[in-house]
Every structure is written in C-alpha cells, then in structure tokens.
Amino acid sequence: MSKRLQPEEANARDRILDAALEVIAQRGYSAAGVQEIVELSGTSKGSFYFHYPSKEEMVMALVERMSDKLIAKIEGSAGQQPTPLHRLAASVDALMATFARQRNVARVLLLNIIGHGRATDRKFLPIRERFSGLIQRQLDAAVEAKQIRPLDTLLVSQMWVGALHEVIVRWLLTGQPSPLTSATPALRAILLKSVGADPPALETPGVSADQL
Amino acid sequence: MSKRLQPEEANARDRILDAALEVIAQRGYSAAGVQEIVELSGTSKGSFYFHYPSKEEMVMALVERMSDKLIAKIEGSAGQQPTPLHRLAASVDALMATFARQRNVARVLLLNIIGHGRATDRKFLPIRERFSGLIQRQLDAAVEAKQIRPLDTLLVSQMWVGALHEVIVRWLLTGQPSPLTSATPALRAILLKSVGADPPALETPGVSADQL
Amino acid sequence: MSKRLQPEEANARDRILDAALEVIAQRGYSAAGVQEIVELSGTSKGSFYFHYPSKEEMVMALVERMSDKLIAKIEGSAGQQPTPLHRLAASVDALMATFARQRNVARVLLLNIIGHGRATDRKFLPIRERFSGLIQRQLDAAVEAKQIRPLDTLLVSQMWVGALHEVIVRWLLTGQPSPLTSATPALRAILLKSVGADPPALETPGVSADQL
Amino acid sequence: MSKRLQPEEANARDRILDAALEVIAQRGYSAAGVQEIVELSGTSKGSFYFHYPSKEEMVMALVERMSDKLIAKIEGSAGQQPTPLHRLAASVDALMATFARQRNVARVLLLNIIGHGRATDRKFLPIRERFSGLIQRQLDAAVEAKQIRPLDTLLVSQMWVGALHEVIVRWLLTGQPSPLTSATPALRAILLKSVGADPPALETPGVSADQL
DNA sequence: AATGAATGAGCTTTCATTCAT
DNA sequence: AATGAATGAAAGCTCATTCAT
Numbered sequence: 001m002s003k004r005l006q007p008e009e010a011n012a013r014d015r016i017l018d019a020a021l022e023v024i025a026q027r028g029y030s031a032a033g034v035q036e037i038v039e040l041s042g043t044s045k046g047s048f049y050f051h052y053p054s055k056e057e058m059v060m061a062l063v064e065r066m067s068d069k070l071i072a073k074i075e076g077s078a079g080q081q082p083t084p085l086h087r088l089a090a091s092v093d094a095l096m097a098t099f100a101r102q103r104n105v106a107r108v109l110l111l112n113i114i115g116h117g118r119a120t121d122r123k124f125l126p127i128r129e130r131f132s133g134l135i136q137r138q139l140d141a142a143v144e145a146k147q148i149r150p151l152d153t154l155l156v157s158q159m160w161v162g163a164l165h166e167v168i169v170r171w172l173l174t175g176q177p178s179p180l181t182s183a184t185p186a187l188r189a190i191l192l193k194s195v196g197a198d199p200p201a202l203e204t205p206g207v208s209a210d211q212l
Numbered sequence: 213m214s215k216r217l218q219p220e221e222a223n224a225r226d227r228i229l230d231a232a233l234e235v236i237a238q239r240g241y242s243a244a245g246v247q248e249i250v251e252l253s254g255t256s257k258g259s260f261y262f263h264y265p266s267k268e269e270m271v272m273a274l275v276e277r278m279s280d281k282l283i284a285k286i287e288g289s290a291g292q293q294p295t296p297l298h299r300l301a302a303s304v305d306a307l308m309a310t311f312a313r314q315r316n317v318a319r320v321l322l323l324n325i326i327g328h329g330r331a332t333d334r335k336f337l338p339i340r341e342r343f344s345g346l347i348q349r350q351l352d353a354a355v356e357a358k359q360i361r362p363l364d365t366l367l368v369s370q371m372w373v374g375a376l377h378e379v380i381v382r383w384l385l386t387g388q389p390s391p392l393t394s395a396t397p398a399l400r401a402i403l404l405k406s407v408g409a410d411p412p413a414l415e416t417p418g419v420s421a422d423q424l
Numbered sequence: 425m426s427k428r429l430q431p432e433e434a435n436a437r438d439r440i441l442d443a444a445l446e447v448i449a450q451r452g453y454s455a456a457g458v459q460e461i462v463e464l465s466g467t468s469k470g471s472f473y474f475h476y477p478s479k480e481e482m483v484m485a486l487v488e489r490m491s492d493k494l495i496a497k498i499e500g501s502a503g504q505q506p507t508p509l510h511r512l513a514a515s516v517d518a519l520m521a522t523f524a525r526q527r528n529v530a531r532v533l534l535l536n537i538i539g540h541g542r543a544t545d546r547k548f549l550p551i552r553e554r555f556s557g558l559i560q561r562q563l564d565a566a567v568e569a570k571q572i573r574p575l576d577t578l579l580v581s582q583m584w585v586g587a588l589h590e591v592i593v594r595w596l597l598t599g600q601p602s603p604l605t606s607a608t609p610a611l612r613a614i615l616l617k618s619v620g621a622d623p624p625a626l627e628t629p630g631v632s633a634d635q636l
Numbered sequence: 637m638s639k640r641l642q643p644e645e646a647n648a649r650d651r652i653l654d655a656a657l658e659v660i661a662q663r664g665y666s667a668a669g670v671q672e673i674v675e676l677s678g679t680s681k682g683s684f685y686f687h688y689p690s691k692e693e694m695v696m697a698l699v700e701r702m703s704d705k706l707i708a709k710i711e712g713s714a715g716q717q718p719t720p721l722h723r724l725a726a727s728v729d730a731l732m733a734t735f736a737r738q739r740n741v742a743r744v745l746l747l748n749i750i751g752h753g754r755a756t757d758r759k760f761l762p763i764r765e766r767f768s769g770l771i772q773r774q775l776d777a778a779v780e781a782k783q784i785r786p787l788d789t790l791l792v793s794q795m796w797v798g799a800l801h802e803v804i805v806r807w808l809l810t811g812q813p814s815p816l817t818s819a820t821p822a823l824r825a826i827l828l829k830s831v832g833a834d835p836p837a838l839e840t841p842g843v844s845a846d847q848l
Numbered sequence: 849a850a851t852g853a854a855t856g857a858g859c860t861t862t863c864a865t866t867c868a869t
Numbered sequence: 870a871a872t873g874a875a876t877g878a879a880a881g882c883t884c885a886t887t888c889a890t
Binding site for chain 2: 026027028029030031111112113114115116117118120121122125128151152155156158159160161162163164165166167169170173174177183186187190191193194195196
C-alpha cells in the first residue's frame with residue numbers, strides 16, 4: 001500500500017526533480033546540464049521540456065518542492081509545542097535535524113541557488129523570506145506572550161536564519177561539526193540568549209531541552 | 213603622491229580585477245564573460261591570459277584582493293579599541309560600514325562566489341574562515357579577559373558571520389534597511405547579547421557607543 | 425442544406441488544413457510547428473499523423489486544396505466569356521479578385537511554399553504549372569482564333585504568372601496598392617498589350633471591360 | 637598580381653559567405669545549418685559567430701553582396717547604351733546572362749530567401765525594390781524621352797521583375813529553356829511590347845538587337 | 849606585454865515523429 | 870479515430886582558452 005515507488009515507477013516530472021537535486025548538489029546551478037539531469041532521471045530532453053518550460057522554471061519548481069516540505073516539517077514540529085519560545089526552539093531543532101538528514105537539499109537550498117545574476121537572485125528572495133517570516137512570526141508571538149522583551153523581530157529573524165545558514169554551510173564544506181546536530185543545543189542556546197530568553201525558562205514538565 | 217590612478221594609467225592586472233568586480237557584481241560568476249571583462253577593462257583576451265592562468269584563478273585573485281582590504285580595514289578599526297569586547301563591536305561596525313559603502317564588493321563577496329560546484333566552493337572556504345577566524349580570536353580574547361563567559365567561540369564566530377552575511381544580503385536584494393548602517397546599532401547589540409555581554413558594559417570614557 | 429459548418433463540426437482532416445493555412449501564413453512553412461497547428465485545429469498530434477503521413481504531405485494536401493478551389497474559380501469565371509481573349513482577361517481578373525479576398529491563401533501559395541530545398545521546390549512545380557498551363561491553353565486558343573499573332577505561349581504564360589505573382593507579393597508585403605484590385609485594369613491592359621491585343625478589341629456588346 | 641585567391645587563402649568572412657551560398661542553394665534558408673556552412677568553409681562555429689552576429693545577419697550580408705554585384709553588372713551594362721529603351725533592353729539581357737552563369741546566385745536570390753515568416757520577408761523587401769526601382773527609373777526616363785507613352789511605371793517595373801523572376805525560377809527547377817539565355821530575345825521583345833515599344837525602334841546603327 | 853581571430857566542446861531549446869493507451 | 874507523453878537528433882549560439890603575430 002506504500003506510496004513510495006521505485007524511481008523507475010515514479011512519474012517523469014518527479015524523476016526529473018529528483019535527478020536535478022542530485023546533479024545541482026554536485027555541480028552547482030550553472031554547471032548542472034540538462035543532459036546530465038535527464039540521463040540520471042532516465043528520461044529524455046524532450047520529456048524535460050515537455051514538463052518544464054525551461055531549466056530555470058524547473059529549478060524554481062525543485063526549490064519550491066523542497067521549501068514546502070521543509071516548512072511543513074518545521075511547522076509540524078513547532079505546532080506541538082506549548083509556548084512561542086518552545087516553538088522557536090523546536091523550529092531551530094527541526095531545521096537542523098532535517099538538513100542534517102538531507103545534505104543535498106541543504107546544498108541546493110543554501111549554497112547553489114544564489115549568485116547567478118541579479119534577476120535570478122531576486123526570484124529566490126521570496127523563498128528566503130518564507131523561512132525568516134516563519135521565525136519572525138514566532139518571535140512576534142513570544143513578544144506578545146511577554147516571553148521576551150520587544151525587539152526588532154524582522155532583523156532578528158534574518159540574523160537567526162543567517163546564523164543557521166552559515167553553520168550548516170560550514171558543515172557542508174568541511175564536515176564539521178560531526179554530526180551536524182551535535183551543535184544544535186549550543187546553537188539553540190545562543191540564539192535564545194540573543195533575544196534575552198534564558199534557556200532554563202524553556203523547561204516545562206515533560207519536555208526536556210534535549211527533546212526539542 | 214596619490215596612489216589613486218586614472219583607470220587608463222593603472223596596470224593591466226588591476227584594471228582587469230576592477231572590471232571583473234563590476235561585471236561579476238552585475239551578472240554573477242558564471243555569466244560574467246571574459247570578453248565583457250576585458251572590454252570594460254580596456255585590455256584584451258591575450259592580456260587577460262597573460263596575467264591570469266584562467267578565469268577561475270583571476271576570480272580568486274579578485275576575492276583575495278577584496279578580502280585583504282576588508283580585513284585590513286576591520287583590524288585597523290578594531291586595533292584602536294581598548295578591550296576585546298570593544299574590538300568585537302568595532303569589527304562589526306567596520307564590516308557593516310565598509311559593505312554599505314561598496315555594494316559591488318558585498319555583492320561579489322557575499323553573493324556571487326558561492327554555489328558553483330563543490331570544488332569551487334571549497335576553494336573559497338579559506339576566505340570565509342579568515343573572517344570568522346578574526347571574530348573568533350577576538351571572542352577568545354574577550355573570554356580570556358573575562359569580559360564574557362567561556363563558550364564555543366568557533367560556533368559563535370560562525371553564527372555572527374552568518375547573521376551579518378544574511379542582513380547584508382537582504383539589503384543587497386531589497387534595499388532594506390536604508391541605509392544599511394541604520395541597522396548597525398541593533399545588530400551589534402543583539403550579537404553582543406548572544407554572548408552575554410551587556411552593551412552598557414562597553415561604555416568607556418571617551419568612547420561612546422555611537423562612535424563604534 | 426449549407427455546406428459551411430462550424431469549425432468544431434467539420435471533420436478533423438479539414439480542420440487541420442484550415443489551421444495549417446492560418447499558421448503557415450503567419451509563420452512560414454518551416455516555422456509552422458505541428459504542435460501549433462493541432463492546437464489551433466482542436467485536434468491532437470496523434471490525429472494529425474493518423475490523417476497525414478507527415479507534415480510535408482499535409483502541406484501538399486493543403487496546397488492542392490487551395491489550388492483546386494482557385495483553378496475552379498478561374499475556370500468558372502473564364503467559362504462564361506465569349507472569346508479566348510475575353511477568357512484570358514477574365515482569368516486575370518478572377519485571380520486578382522480571389523487573392524485579394526484571401527490574403528492567407530495568397531501568402532501560403534505565393535510566398536511560403538517555395539525555397540525549402542530542391543526536393544520540396546520540385547514537388548510544388550506541378551502546381552505552378554497548373555496555373556501557367558491554364559493561361560497557356562487560353563493563349564493557344566487565342567492564337568488559333570487569330571485574336572493574337574502566334575508567339576511562344578509557354579514563355580508568355582510563365583511571364584504572365586510571374587507578373588501577377590510579383591504584384592500580389594508586393595501587396596502582401598507592403599499593403600500597396602490598396603485595394604489590390606485597384607491595379608487590376610492596368611495590369612490586365614499591360615498583359616494584353618504584351619501579346620499585341622489592344623484592350624479595345626475586347627469590347628463586345630453586353631460585356632463591358634469593367635465586368636471582366 | 638591577381639586578386640582572386642584560392643578559397644583557403646581568402647579571409648574567413650568571405651569564405652563563410654561563399655560556403656553559405658552553396659549550402660543555401662542546395663538546402664534552402666531554413667535547412668542550411670551553420671554546422672554545414674562552417675564545415676564547407678573550412679572555418680568553425682566560433683569563427684562564424686565572431687564574424688556575424690547571427691545566421692540571419694549573415695544571410696543578409698550574403699544577399700547584399702550578391703545584390704550589389706548584380707546591380708553593378710546591370711548598371712554597367714546599361715550605362716553603355718544610348719537611349720533609355722536601349723538601357724532597359726540591356727538591363728534585361730544582363731540580368732538573364734548573369735543568372736544564367738550563376739545558378740546558385742539565382743537560386744538563393746530568387747528562390748530561397750523568401751517565405752520564412754513575415755518578419756524575414758519584410759527584411760528582404762528592400763532588396764526586391766532595388767531591382768524594380770532600377771527598372772522603374774529606366775522606364776521613367778523612357779517616358780520622359782518620349783520613347784514610350786506615359787504609364788504606371790511602378791506597376792510595370794514590378795511586372796517585369798516578376799516575369800523575369802518566374803522564367804528564371806522555371807529554368808532553375810526544370811532546366812528549360814536550355815540554355816536560359818535562348819529565351820532572352822523573345823522575353824525582351826514581349827516586355828518591350830508590353831510598354832508599347834516596338835523592338836525595331838531599338839535598332840541603332842552599330843548596335844544590333846543580338847548584341848543587347 | 850599585448851592583440852584578437854580562431855577553436856570546438858558544450859550549452860539550452862526545438863520539433864517532427866512514434867506509440868501505448 | 871484519437872490522445873499526448875516521450876523520443877533524440879539537430880538546431881542556433883556561447884565561451885574559456887589558444888596562438889601566430
């Protein structure tokens with residue numbers, strides 16, 4: 001009854017995105033050739049351009065698919081938490097855990113889809129904003145719940161995203177820390193401290209910090 | 213005695229780097245053609261390949277030139293400060309101020325030289341590390357001077373660099389905040405708070421926070 | 425009893441030809457894609473290749489359909505005339521009038537189906553010859569009826585077709601003369617003069633030149 | 637001292653045009669691939685696009701080169717004639733003679749550069765107009781010199797060009813008449829007759845009709 | 849030191865045609 | 870009869886790099 005099919009059984013649209021993820025992660029956006037993508041996907045150039053109007057549009061679709069899944073995972077994880085601050089901590093943890101499990105997704109989302117000209121960069125800006133927007137809303141809620149003092153949540157959300165981004169990129173490039181998630185507790189503590197939230201304040205009966 | 217020459221008087225090596233900075237900032241690394249660079253520089257393809265063995269090596273030289281200048285500016289600014297914590301604050305301020313004044317440098321250094329394949333990315337890793345290394349040494353000094361409590365300075369330095377990176381990238385893409393430096397005081401305060409340093413602790417006679 | 429159907433009611437074979445006429449008139453033979461033709465026709469690629477073995481054969485069918493209708497119109501118009509010379513004049517008039525009314529037909533027949541390689545050009549030669557053959561037979565009849573002196577009717581028929589062709593092509597490309605048919609009397613007079621037939625010689629009781 | 641070089645010695649720009657003439661004559665405009673042209677020319681794709689910005693621009697250059705030479709030949713031949721009517725006759729003769737000698741030029745100029753979409757067709761319109769304009773000016777001069785009665789010289793010049801065009805195209809496709817120039821005297825006579833000029837009126841001492 | 853014409857592998861994209869349904 | 874996803878050869882074009890001058 002499983003919906004998880006063997007690659008050969010999945011439809012061409014998805015097989016192409018799967019292959020593109022792999023190839024772009026290895027070679028980067030520009031150097032990822034349509035030829036290599038269709039070879040890996042077991043389809044053909046004709047099929048590629050039947051399903052996507054251009055390489056660029058196909059990458060947009062790939063990035064959106066990845067973002068959707070990642071956002072869903074984060075929101076799913078945060079949704080089970082009792083307070084805004086717990087939700088922030090859970091979001092950080094979920095993001096780290098997800099990227100740690102999916103190096104290629106991290107590679108493409110954090111490393112390979114920027115720096116390809118002003119126009120392309122601006123196209124991906126909304127995706128950046130989805131993540132920082134999610135953090136910002138949680139920060140706003142924490143302020144409203146008086147868990148933290150009022151502050152520039154737009155700026156802070158960008159800083160958090162940037163801090164997470166950099167730590168993960170270093171891991172991608174150097175393999176350190178190993179595993180990536182070993183850095184999560186310290187990272188989470190520093191981020192919370194930056195908004196004046198003492199990590200102990202998070203403790204609630206039945207939810208230890210490690211579980212976040 | 214001025215070192216600032218008219219473009220036509222500067223030597224070919226530098227004119228090529230100047231032109232490359234401009235072109236890469238506009239088009240991105242991959243789309244920046246050697247043809248356009250040599251046209252803007254007033255030299256020729258032959259000259260380009262006489263001075264640099266490849267486009268990639270030339271970009272390395274450009275990035276190194278930019279990094280050297282930026283590091284020098286930061287260290288120069290930090291060197292005048294009395295304590296490690298003052299030096300950290302001054303470093304952040306100098307970095308923000310310098311990128312705010314040189315959009316193209318920010319664009320290339322932060323946006324356009326990553327994501328072009330595993331090999332290329334690893335080549336630029338040392339440059340990333342120069343910046344976080346600088347911050348880390350200042351953090352270590354602050355710990356040693358007991359201005360802040362012991363913490364994982366490697367991780368924190370990466371987080372700081374990432375936070376700065378993201379704020380500046382957003383500014384490059386959206387123009388907000390305007391001017392970029394208007395965000396500096398809040399940014400500096402949040403970063404210091406993340407390591408448990410109260411901004412008031414920085415105040416010293418003759419050096420107001422605004423001057424940092 | 426009407427034979428004129430709504431496009432959706434006509435059969436697929438004809439709907440494809442109708443669409444092809446439109447698309448080839450706009451884009452030219454080579455640039456007219458099968459995809460666009462089937463989209464406009466409301467059919468499908470499969471249907472296209474069920475009814476026609478190839479794009480080329482389908483264009484042949486289109487050209488033949490158009491030629492048949494045009495020849496029929498010309499012969500119908502000429503058939504009502506009393507003498508060979510009248511029939512020649514009527515043929516010229518009918519041809520001009522028909523193309524004036526059907527720009528797309530003129531475009532495809534005169535402009536878009538030649539110049540696509542030796543083989544293709546030769547395929548369309550018989551269609552060219554249908555028109556000049558029709559003129560030639562009328563010229564031969566005029567010679568036999570002693571309305572004009574003996575001459576190289578093969579050559580003259582080609583020249584007439586070429587002259588008409590060029591005038592119509594110019595009109596297609598420039599819109600001049602406007603309307604096309606405003607040139608018909610002068611054109612007819614010059615053609616007749618070229619074979620030594622004074623236009624006044626055409627006058628017969630009950631048939632004024634204007635009616636031709 | 638000859639300027640005529642072996643193909644290998646000529647410069648790349650011209651070698652490309654020479655090869656393009658050959659390939660387009662065989663295959664037609666659309667089917668003539670840049671690959672085949674550069675192979676025949678002994679150059680490379682890079683060289684092709686170094687010298688011409690696109691295939692279309694290169695064909696424009698080819699057509700202009702051919703037109704220039706043809707117009708020069710016609711005007712040179714006509715310039716030696718005593719009267720406008722003689723110049724008209726000489727122009728017709730020169731055009732027929734030139735195309736008879738250069739089948740490929742005829743093929744490309746008369747057969748292969750039209751019918752490739754509205755935009756392209758309009759681009760070549762000025763070239764059509766160079767030839768009919770030349771004829772029209774000679775007809776105007778003949779009217780002014782009272783060698784022929786006033787008439788619509790614009791229309792007549794188009795008709796002449798069309799008549800010549802068609803005769804030559806038929807020869808290209810069928811090989812008839814053989815040689816092409818065997819049709820010249822009759823053709824010339826019919827054209828002159830179409831404007832009311834008796835061929836005998838052309839006779840001048842020392843210039844027989846055959847020499848025209 | 850410098851020039852710029854030349855190279856050719858590689859790029860993204862198109863398109864007539866096929867075929868399982 | 871009809872569908873439309875799939876194919877893959879070929880298209881026009883780009884570009885880092887080379888080299889005779």
